[in-house]
Amino acid sequence: MNSQEFRSNLLLKRPRYAKSRIPVLDAFSEKGSKTVDYSRFGPYYEIYIYAMMLGIKNKKRLPLPPRDLTKDFIEIGKWKRDSSLVDFLLMVIFTKTDELAIDWNELEDLEESELSNVISKVVSLIEEYSNGGLEYLEELWEKGELDSSHYMFIDLYKDVKKN
């Protein structure tokens, strides 16, 4: 597997989320149709990325439930097309070598199947952080601790102590 193949294999992955998160996803993205007094995210991947980064900031990883209780959505490669956003996100993820239990150099010597496994681990890490972030959001939401404002998400993001 060369760089090109590795990248495309990774970008073709469709991360999953727990079905139980659908209400919170809908509440915070434009897919939900209710009118609200705070600015929402656009497509699902936005809230998903936001939750993931929030999860990372909070060091909150939460494994997904069994597969049939989850749903996938668009491939990572289609998140914010023509943007280097995904590159930045992967930078963040790939620096987490301890959590992924990988060594970049060792990756280069893995068998194809083992490398595919690594890709799965990367996707899992994304999913778990996102799930953790979503749970955090959901808790705040249910406790009524999210102040409905147009700056709710950036304010919340700022307030989390630096990673």
Added chain:
Amino acid sequence: MASIINSLSFKNFFNYYGDYDQTEYEFKEGVNIIVADNGAGKSKFFNAFLWLFYDDVLDSDDKKRKAVKDFAVKIISDKAKNETEIGENVETGIKIEYSTGRYKFQIVKSFTATRIGEKISDNESWQVVMNDIEIDKTDHILPKYKPVYDADEKHRIINQLILPTLRQYSFFQGEEVDKMIDFTKKSSIEDAVRTLTNISKYEDIAKIVEDIEAKAYKDLNKQTKQKESHNERLEDALKKREELKNSINQENEKLEIQKELYTKAQEEYELLDAKYANASKRKELDEKISIKNKTLKSASDEYQRFLEGINNRFFDGNFSWITLGFENVVEDFKNKISTFRAARYEKRTLLQVAESPNDYFTILPSNSPDAVTLQQMIDKEHCYVCGTDAPKGSEPYNHLLKLKNRPNESSSKKQFVKNDLEDFFSRLQLNASPFLNKFDSIPQSVLRTKERELELKKRLDKLSSEVKALKSQRKDLLVTSNQDEDSDPRNIINQYKGSSNRMAQASTKIERLENTLKELKAQLLATEKEITSLRPKDIPEGYSANYEIAQDLVEATNKAKERVFDKMVSLLENHANEHFQNLIKYNDIKGGVLNFDKSPSGGISLDYIDEAGNEVSGASEGFQRMKKFAVVMAIISANTSNYNYPLLADAPLSAFGKAFNKGFFEAIPNVFPQSIILVKDLYDKDSESKLTDLGAKLVKDENIQTFYLNEVDGELAQIERTTKIERRK
């Protein structure tokens, strides 16, 4: 002496539940105010006087007057009806006490209803008997009431409270002010003048002298014909006179038609006058609103888009909010990638050395120095890397040559790892660069976003309050002009202009006809002179003299009549202006006077002329009403003697505006010895005192003699409802 109403009380009369002593208003000379919200007894108060004067009441459902005897069941208080058992009876009535200089009168009009059925609101459930009018009279000196029995005297006593001919100026409800003096009808001022002057006597005299003149003329002609000496020339002249008279009659008829057309157009014009100004203002406002709305819409869209885009700034490389707090990733990644590169380089080098130990070997990064620099080093026989000379043929020189001829690494790169991921990691770092240099500017960028939002929001709020202000102006216009929301201002504008054109046309024709008539009359005069000189000289002198005297009398009477009329009109004009100035004392209307003008149709038009002498048209309805009220007051005050009757009015103050209200209450005592004003506009259910600011001020005003507040508990069922009268002063 003036009639002053001392008290008015009710017995089970509509919502005025209870006996006379429970629902009593006491009044004094001067201004008396009753404040009542809708449904709190205002129209019932008027109904008492309608009953007193006309045996009618106004049906509030269809706004038509109904005879008390036919409407009785509805007049009885529902609470009283409900409390009356079948077989028992209930009395309903009104009681008015008024005094003139010497006497005091107490008038009671009432009926008794016996309940004979179950359903209290059915006419069939009640048997109604009208009671005789009870009037008691007392002398101020001997305060003992004595009943009046004589029907004529009773009638006279009721009429004396407000004379029937003057009731229209003294007893009115709201919009009636408009109808009372209807300037569109040419007769309205004439009627007023007639009421106030003895002009009808002049008219009677004019009629008598005209008859005398006709008879004198006839007699004269008879004499003329009896004389044989009358000749053909005289015959011709007499014929000519007849012809001219006929022509004059014909032209007069035409003139009447034109005058009628003029009057009609004028009626329409006056009717539309207020609406026209209103409509053109509305049209103007509509245009303004439409433009403002468009701006508002685009500002609102922009704001909405901005709000929707706020979270987009997390993911947009220009803002990169998502990187906030991930500063260390850059360093972390950089360290990791250099460790990664070093390790794989080491690995490759070791591999290379192991495979071909004698082959070219360098620890410089691959492909460096580049080919151009190498060639320079060979040419100059100097190594830039270690800074030593490399003369041709020496070992360093040969090394440079070897380097230059090294195999192209990329093409002959050997696979030394299973998965070459160097490019993958390098690309991540390279691509992500827009997200890697914004960390410091994010707090600033969030701040600027908030500022920008505030800016947009401010602009939006400003625009929307501007639109709101325009819309409320438009609504006010609709309210003051009683116009429908849907009525197209353009129609009104067109109709208004049409009626104005028709007035101008009729006016031109009237002028032409009047000129013709003038000429015809001049011819007639000349003809009559001719006839006089053609008449035989031997007619007995008495006949000619009679005719001439009669002619003079007709002319004199007509002139006297006109003079009296003109004098009265100018007197009215003076008085009206005086009152008008008082009424508008607190309004910021500059100068200006009311001007009574004879219209081409012979009526009198009332215009408001500003300082520059221009007619001010189409002012607000409140203003129009002020004009009229000034005229009503003038009609009363222009009367040589004092006005002796009270004013009973439901004042539609809302149409007037605050400043006018103040003027109004100050001005009425100048004309009316007593006034009882019912108003709803001073009521404010949310205020602690239940009065508006102006209401609270008026309670303290020394001009106001008594002040009442009516309240009805709207929460209660209709059969429980009663009007509570609370005296505040």
